Amino acid sequence: MRVLVVEDDEDLAVAVPAALRTAALAVDVAGTIAAADEALWVNSYDCVVFDRTLPDGDSALYVHHRRKEGWAVPVLFLTARDTLTDRVEGFEHGGDDYLIKPFAVAELIARVLSLCRRAGTGRPPVLRYADVELDTGRREVRRAGVLLTLTAKEFSVLEYLMVRPEHAVSRTDLIEHCWDENADPRANVVDVTIKRLRSKLRGPELIQAVRGRGYRLTSEGSAG
Structure with missing residues (x-):
């Protein structure tokens, strides 16, 4: 299974993909919404992990726009924006899951794997x-x-x-x-x-x- 991680923090852009690769996932990394958009048009992914706040905007708005076009890849928002309003907004804009920083690596892996299985509709565990x-x-x-x-x-x-x-x-x-x-x-x-x-x-x-x-x-x- 293949995952795209969209994260501009240099440390997390290394740590998150490294953690996901231990779970047998292939991982690509983008640092901006524009770079993510290009990757999503070129490659097929089972899940995308988006930081909410990126150098070129709020990724939730990008996801909302793509959902309106019929884009269905599962999305996990990984962010420090931890208010109830932020979480609700993330789901309303098309997110499938929302994980607050700092986070436990084991929980991140479990949530991403769950979303990847969801992408493979009907696939048994x-x-x-x-x-x-x-x-x-x-x-x-x-x-x-x-x-x-x-x-x-x-x-x-x-x-x-x-x-x-x-x-x-x-x-x-x-x-x-x-x-x-x-x-x-x-x-x-x-x-x-x-x-x-x-x-x-x-x-x-x-x-x-x-x-x-x-x-x-x-x-x-x-x-x-």
């Missing part, structure tokens, strides 16, 4: 395919009941494949949804991650290479 179980809330993966140790990126890739079982997923789709804007699409990061994921999942093989198309999750057992 626990995904299952064959003998693999992926718990999006606990960030745990088990195969045949055995807990596996996956990196955040391996977890993200497996989750993306598990919500699309039996369907070929291109390397481009994986880059766009599991990596942030700093990923080099020409690099073999997807293939390397898939190789490590296959090794940790062990046999029988579930991730199949589809010639010219990418990868798919399948129980056929004929991986390439």
